[in-house]
Amino acid sequence: MKKTIVNLCRLLLGVVFILSGFVKAVDPLGTLYKMQDYLLAMHLGKWLPDMALLAFAVGLAALEFCLGIFLLFAIRRRATSRVIAVILSIMTPLTLWLALANPISDCGCFGDALVLTNWQTFWKNIILLAAAITVVKWPLEMFRFVSKSNQWIVINYSMLFILVISGWSLYDRPQFDFRPYQEGTDLRKGWTQMMEGNESPYADFFIEKADDGEDITEQVLNNEGYTFLLVAPWLEKADDSQLDLINQIYEYAKDNGYLFYGLTASGETGINRWRDITGAEYPFCLTDGTTLKTIIRSNPGLLLLKDGTVIRKWSHNRLPNEYDLTSPLDELEIGQAPDNTTTRHIVEVMLWFVLPLAILSVTDRLWMWTKWIRKQHNSNCIYKKETKMRKKIVAGNWKMNMNLQDGVALAKELNETLKAEKPNCGVVICTPFIHLASIAQFLDQNIIGLGAENCADKEKGAFTGEVSAEMVKSTGAQYVILGHSERREYYKETPEILKEKVLLAQKNDLKVIFCIGESLEEREAGKQNEVVKAELEGSVFNLSEEDFRKIVIAYEPIWAIGTGKTATAEQAEEIHAYIRSIIAEKYGQAVADDTTILYGGSCKASNAPELFAKPDIDGGLIGGASLKAADFKGIIDAFK
Structure with missing residues (x-):
């Protein structure tokens, strides 16, 4: 229901802004005259020269038209919806003043094409403002007609088209004449x-x-x-x-x-x-x-x-x-x-603007559909060499470090660095809760996934200080770390607590990075295998095969976290292989071969290439080395 309401509001706003911008663009002089009426009503008749007002009229028409197109195609959804909300927040009080004072007969928002009384205009803006608030609140619920990679075509073509329309109307005359003296009038x-x-x-x-x-x-x-x-x-x-x-x-x-x-x-x-x-x-x-x-x-x-x-x-x-x-x-x-000029001009607009964008939309959707078909085909192919199919991931765990400003700065630096030089693996940054919503606003999650370091084992209620999985998801995050050794040791998180957290995280479509690992005493006693097996059985082996496939395992030898000690590549590979074997026992070899298992024990740029070269190590869960962009990038580059 929410998605339906948002998209209905989006369509209403898009159509209104396109119509409003287009009728202004085809008659920029008419828009200029209306602006002069506004200035006279406000006793500012000589405040701006006519040429400046005309440039503003052309710019306003182009802005309204392009915003309508962008909203219709769901381009830059957050920015577009916010700009539209700001415009309506300004125009609604202005039209209330027009309705009360009645200094001019009509607002001219649709030129001569559709003349509304000042009160009709005010109530129209109230409805549009409510629709704008709706799309601002849930911008990502707007579905796209054109994929993100092809949106630049719509952006540039729309701007060029509307500016050409305005320019030609100034040079010649409006292509659409809505006034009582158009050709054919008796x-x-x-x-x-x-x-x-x-x-x-x-x-x-x-x-x-x-x-x-x-x-x-x-x-x-x-x-x-x-x-x-x-x-x-x-x-x-x-x-x-x-x-x-x-x-x-x-x-x-x-x-x-x-x-x-x-x-x-x-x-x-x-x-x-x-x-x-x-x-x-x-x-x-x-x-x-x-x-x-x-x-x-x-x-x-x-x-x-x-x-x-x-x-x-x-x-x-x-x-x-x-x-x-x-x-x-x-x-x-x-x-x-002449022949019916209105019909002719409508056909021209359809041929020069609507038809190319319609073809682009259909072609783009077909391309995305075939891309999805290929992906499905590849995922259903008979077993390939799984070590090449598993997703490779380098995940940063910031822990309790950096204030909001420093965290945002680091995320921006990473975002720009990896956009300029695409990584050969998946990259995730898991941050303190306070960073999530701010970073999600600008982070390109096609390149860097965003995750939380924890979530509550309760869905909602009187649990002061806790953050639920739903809250984490609402920030824009995709991942959550659960079962980290520090949470197990300092906050006494048991397998049963972690089981609830995993279920709630998956209920809210969060991808779980589930941590397991043994202490120094357990390693020295040779109990590492039974420890990691018990941690898996206690918290994630209750999942169905389908749900378990969504889990990323992170093996973290507790004795190597923050101590400077590192398991040798052979030691890490040995236990990673064991973890994969017990997954195979539970869910079958195909699931085991598909499961990404990360290494999380003092991994650095210097030892990452050797670790990541092992067949059962699919990346790293990085702590301190993820707090500096250069250090983190050095580990990511190990996959090159």
């Missing part, structure tokens, strides 16, 4: 409805001659033929790089009997200045500035009307030239209403 019909008193988005649309103030709106809309409208909300800020082309289009319109008007909100001074600069001979009319910015996201931009219907729109960078205007408009393609 302005005459909308104007008529407004004049009849019906609610209409065209209430602020009017065309008045600049020279005498005559309202020619109906005349323009009722013209039976073509009309060019050069839209320049503010002539003082209009781009003048296409002056010759604009004048050529005006001459073409005049030669073919088409109406041509310049629409602006600038006053007489701005119009006269434009005429002086451009030599413009076409008449200018006054229109509401906000309406002009809504009509086309370009200053200037060009509209072509036919019988009062918008059939073409061009930005100043994409104006038709003499090669496009070779005949009367009714004979040219640009004089006809």
Whole structure:
């Protein structure tokens, strides 16, 4: 149920952020205008220049879109969910202020594609914030659509795609037009409805001659033929790089009997200045500035009307030239209403973005599936030479050493060192409880496994100072050391106590490193074999074959721990071979040959190669030498 809820929240957040980011990206100027409204409402209208606001609008759109994609594909799950939670923690109070004060009509979170009231936006953010808190709490419950090794493709492609979309929208015009002046709109019909008193988005649309103030709106809309409208909300800020082309289009319109008007909100001074600069001979009319910015996201931009219907729109960078205007408009393609542009643009987005990522996801899943099949096949193959199949492990046992800061620093050093130079064996670090959660946040557990040094023999309850197996697992740890000689000697842990610990550890999916070994007196009395056998029988031989296969055995001659004494390679191999033989007696030779048995008695870089070369020694449980990265790395390198 928890996994289902987390993934539903993840999908909701992903879809909302993708939609929000995309509609902003396809209309960055619209996002800029909305930000200007926000700043005016906060009395900060001149706080940031327009270019800085525009860069912020593009960046915000890209951030929202990419966060949505990352969450949808479960990329960088912890970081992504936290950033989304921070954004919503900021936006929710802001939208509450908008709902209470109502300084602007809507927040603009979905641009013109979906207009919500301020209260609707606030409640929407409350729901999203609750979903964000859920995924922040359990980020690892989100399943991946693409494996970790291929996530960089999704990251880079998403960033590139959304930035290209924004760049093209600024250069040309939005690929998706959600405003009431998109191509195909019958302005005459909308104007008529407004004049009849019906609610209409065209209430602020009017065309008045600049020279005498005559309202020619109906005349323009009722013209039976073509009309060019050069839209320049503010002539003082209009781009003048296409002056010759604009004048050529005006001459073409005049030669073919088409109406041509310049629409602006600038006053007489701005119009006269434009005429002086451009030599413009076409008449200018006054229109509401906000309406002009809504009509086309370009200053200037060009509209072509036919019988009062918008059939073409061009930005100043994409104006038709003499090669496009070779005949009367009714004979040219640009004089006809285009095909359904929305459908075409949806198909383009599907082909350029959705389809490649879908193919990547399917290919990645098939690759992972075949990899799993190969792994299963190899695990079921008829018996190979088991000494080569057993997992080799070097595990560090930090014991009660290092404060949190020093422990984190050591773990980071090991993480970076082994990421740069991959080890030829499994590596595990078992740390004091206080280190686990901090280290789990950054440790690459594909390279270094993380484990605890102990866990309680109780599941939960009034056991002050104890740490349960479930608690250990919740930190992100994978392993736990049980039965260490120091726990047996100082804390009187009996075989029965250890049996309970092993069961609880396995119940919580922890891999157990189970320690056995004899004292100096027992070694000198020749009782080492019966000691290790009794320790196995008392705590782990009760397990089923399946569960025992999950156990790693660590033989630690107590007389060689911290004393500087070391069993010779031959002595270590002898007892390792004996341990493997009694496992074979209990579970069969195949299980015995699969069981990893570590040596844990004053192993150092100097003697590790000789020890690890023995056929029954599969690595080491390292104490003091694991507290320095260089020393620990030296032992790991023994497998090279």
